Amino acid sequence: MKKIAWITDTAAQLDDAFIRKYDIHILPLSVVFSDGSFRESIDLTQEEFYDRLRLAKVSPKTSQPAIGEMVSLYEELQLEGYDFAMALHLSSGLSGTFESAQAAAKMTDFNVHVIDSKIGSFPMVKMIESGNELFANGKDVEEVVAAMTELTAKSKLFFIPSSLNQLHKSGRVSGTQTFISNLLNIKVVISFEDGKPVMKEKVRSNKRAKDNVTSALRGDMTTGTVPEVAVIHCNNADDAEIWKHELLQEFPSLRVQVVALSVCVGVHAGEGTTGLSWVAY
Structure with missing residues (x-):
């Protein structure tokens, strides 16, 4: 069996049990208020965000993970002995995360298969779940990428x-x-x-x-x-x-x-x- 790394972002809102089960690496999206940038699920909880949002005089903005953070993660996974990574990200129609992940993959020797979920939230969970099941059943990476991409339309x-x-x-x-x-x-x-x-x-x-x-x-x-x-x-x-x-x-x-x-x-x-x-x- 190949040693496969799974990567996604906080748009998927995975719970801790799911993250542990599939050994998933999370790249946090960020919310930028007037007093600074806060990484989702790390610097800012859901409750803290909505408390801030109610009081904000200027609407916050969102920010994708830095490309340098992606490159560092890919290099770290390669050093840890992973054969390749599957990176599923928030729709490219909402965020530049997918494009940044593609660019970051070209900046390392590590093989990263980047997939545009074309959506967010719950379907991303099902795509990761499906991908893991397919690998467990002996499918190769091209078949898994194709199957996960097919799920985006469904x-x-x-x-x-x-x-x-x-x-x-x-x-x-x-x-x-x-x-x-x-x-x-x-x-x-x-x-x-x-x-x-x-x-x-x-x-x-x-x-x-x-x-x-x-x-x-x-x-x-x-x-x-x-x-x-x-x-x-x-x-x-x-x-x-x-x-x-x-x-x-x-x-x-x-x-x-x-x-x-x-x-x-x-x-x-x-x-x-x-x-x-x-x-x-």
Whole structure:
């Protein structure tokens, strides 16, 4: 068996047990406030981030891992005797992390296979899980890269921001759109198309937004297999648990977990965001 290193970033929001199980190396994304830059999960917890976000007069920005940090990690893994690395990163439509990882790989003699997840959060977990299973079953690296890349087209991620306020602060929507949305209680549904977030629907009320997303899930369950979904959220676990309960009432055999989103999503989508994510097989 080859000794394989797995690398990802904090967009995946892996728990400690998963990291230990697959021996994964994490490159942290960063949030930049007016008083400095903070590495996610290292310098800044979820709670600390949202406390800071509420008080921030200027909206924070996000920052990818430094290319020098990537090169150092690759060289360290090579010295530790790894044969090659599999590096899965946040969508290139959201961050330059994927491109930086490709550039860093060319700066060392270590063989790093860099994959653009074209998404974030829960699907990244399933891609890493699938890749490990394929290696365990004797597949070669080209087959694993191809299979993980294929999963990017089957991955779904929907967001419902609680308001457009943070999207406005981060420059994603206009002040007029935000004002009208808040006035009329209009909710937007954001999904991913070819690795980029797109506003798909504008509906009146959070219930209709959730129904819209759940309808997309039903569609994928009808045409394929969806064994598991994640209710995702930005510091809104209570509403996420309610949605989980609603899903289990309709789909009793579905595995449903609640997953906090990366704080880098919170920078743009804002506190209170909820959503759904799954991989359709």
